[in-house]
Amino acid sequence: MIAGGVRVLNVGLPAVVEGVAPADVLQLDWRPPAFGDAEAARLALALDDDVTQGANRRALAAVHAARPQLVGVRPAREVVPGTGDGRVLLHAGPPIAWERMCGPVRGALVGAVLLEGWAATSQEARDLLAGGGVVLDPCHHHGVVGPMAGVLSPSMPVLVVEDGDRRAFASLNEGLGRVLRFGAFDTDVLDRLRWMRDVLAPVLDAALGEEGPVDVTSLLAQALTMGDEGHNRSVAATALLTRRLAPAVAQQEQGVPALRFLAGNDHFALNLSMAGAKLAMDAAVGTEHSTLVTAMARNGVEFGLRVAGTGDRWFTAPVGAADGLFFPGYDRADANPDLGDSAITETLGIGGFAMAAAPAITAFVGGTPDDALETTLSMRRITTGPHPALRLASLGFAGAPSGIDVLKVLDTGVLPVINTGIAHREAGVGQIGAGIVEAPPAVFLQAVRALHAARSR
Numbered sequence: 344m345i346a347g348g349v350r351v352l353n354v355g356l357p358a359v360v361e362g363v364a365p366a367d368v369l370q371l372d373w374r375p376p377a378f379g380d381a382e383a384a385r386l387a388l389a390l391d392d393d394v395t396q397g398a399n400r401r402a403l404a405a406v407h408a409a410r411p412q413l414v415g416v417r418p419a420r421e422v423v424p425g426t427g428d429g430r431v432l433l434h435a436g437p438p439i440a441w442e443r444m445c446g447p448v449r450g451a452l453v454g455a456v457l458l459e460g461w462a463a464t465s466q467e468a469r470d471l472l473a474g475g476g477v478v479l480d481p482c483h484h485h486g487v488v489g490p491m492a493g494v495l496s497p498s499m500p501v502l503v504v505e506d507g508d509r510r511a512f513a514s515l516n517e518g519l520g521r522v523l524r525f526g527a528f529d530t531d532v533l534d535r536l537r538w539m540r541d542v543l544a545p546v547l548d549a550a551l552g553e554e555g556p557v558d559v560t561s562l563l564a565q566a567l568t569m570g571d572e573g574h575n576r577s578v579a580a581t582a583l584l585t586r587r588l589a590p591a592v593a594q595q596e597q598g599v600p601a602l603r604f605l606a607g608n609d610h611f612a613l614n615l616s617m618a619g620a621k622l623a624m625d626a627a628v629g630t631e632h633s634t635l636v637t638a639m640a641r642n643g644v645e646f647g648l649r650v651a652g653t654g655d656r657w658f659t660a661p662v663g664a665a666d667g668l669f670f671p672g673y674d675r676a677d678a679n680p681d682l683g684d685s686a687i688t689e690t691l692g693i694g695g696f697a698m699a700a701a702p703a704i705t706a707f708v709g710g711t712p713d714d715a716l717e718t719t720l721s722m723r724r725i726t727t728g729p730h731p732a733l734r735l736a737s738l739g740f741a742g743a744p745s746g747i748d749v750l751k752v753l754d755t756g757v758l759p760v761i762n763t764g765i766a767h768r769e770a771g772v773g774q775i776g777a778g779i780v781e782a783p784p785a786v787f788l789q790a791v792r793a794l795h796a797a798r799s800r
Contacts, residue, residue: 374756378784386795387753402627402635403746409623411504412556416548420497433482435493435684436642437657445643447526450770451492454528487512488617488684491524500544504618511622513614521773525766546601550591559619572701574694575762580612620691627651636747643682648786660785667778679768681780686761692745695760696722699737725751
């Protein structure tokens with residue numbers, strides 16, 4: 344009892360105090376460490392020392408020191424390692440065989456085979472893929488990130504981002520709806536991809552030669568102050584990029600169609616955000632004893648996690664579908680489990696981690712502006728520190744929460760939040776909505792065991 348009435352501090356499930364008036368309850372957000380896994384909690388506690396903290400500071404400093412520059416738009420076979428010889432297609436997420444792939448990824452691969460001319464019909468393309476006639480490999484293994492299905496073929500153009508002698512790449516964004524990255528591969532999709540390859544990419548590459556390079560971090564920083572969050576909302580970043588390149592684009596023979604395409608595609612800069620984030624996070628890969636997450640990616644079947652201290656190793660677990668808003672005529676039963684490499688943005692600290700910068704994003708993925716602010720504040724609990732260049736006006740220009748720490752995730756029970764699109768389960772349908780998904784606890788439990796084993800050797 345306290346003055347004025349009964350007050351209850353509840354550290355358990357809310358159901359425990361259902362009989363008490365809400366005004367009398369203070370609910371403490373406490374969860375068992377390591378999601379109730381006592382062994383994992385013990386291992387995490389053993390790793391939480393000066394060695395790990397020092398390693399994480401070094402890893403995050405390397406990430407924040409990266410200054411990715413957009414320098415060109417080139418065919419993948421010319422710049423992406425391992426794509427220039429033979430029949431090679433890249434896909435989003437951790438490794439997965441054709442037999443286990445989901446509908447949207449299979450559809451995107453069929454479309455890529457048709458685009459390359461390796462098959463004349465969709466059935467021939469499926470037979471070629473099922474028979475092992477094409478090498479299938481994750482984008483991340485080649486310095487690439489691709490949204491949703493993430494499929495990249497040798498002739499497709501990529502954004503080339505570099506910082507000194509390091510490079511990263513991302514495909515060009517097609518726009519929303521029935522597009523390859525959501526598993527569609529009809530004539531309209533393939534015609535658009537051919538135009539992007541043969542017209543748009545050369546126009547943009549020439550413009551960058553005249554007006555570039557473009558500092559990706561500076562562009563993202565400005566976009567965050569203009570209402571973007573760097574993942575599902577890229578309106579400002581696309582406008583800034585278009586404005587930067589427009590004088591050189593407009594002078595070219597195909598400049599007007601290129602500008603018209605950019606003006607109609609508010610998501611174009613998403614892929615640039617992804618390439619910049621990939622380059623920055625790769626700076627931390629291999630930092631001994633670091634528990635910093637360097638990649639999160641999904642292939643529509645599994646969620647994959649990489650950690651600085653364990654290098655290129657994947658930790659995987661089944662991935663679920665996103666919670667969010669669906670286009671008319673669709674619901675959760677139609678949704679494919681989450682997919683895409685675009686969670687590299689959240690790994691850096693934007694996207695779902697910077698939702699406080701973009702209250703309008705809630706109209707696209709669901710929730711309220713207050714939810715967006717609360718999500719960013721929650722992500723502070725599992726990150727190593729603020730990003731010094733990516734500041735959020737709604738938080739007094741504090742830096743976006745950056746550098747997910749496996750140990751903090753296990754200590755708090757708070758899971759990384761990812762903004763995402765929602766693809767239909769069946770190949771060829773395309774996007775049916777957008778929403779929010781959380782990383783699965785299992786990947787962090789696997790990671791802490793591997794980190795502890797590496798430390799013990």
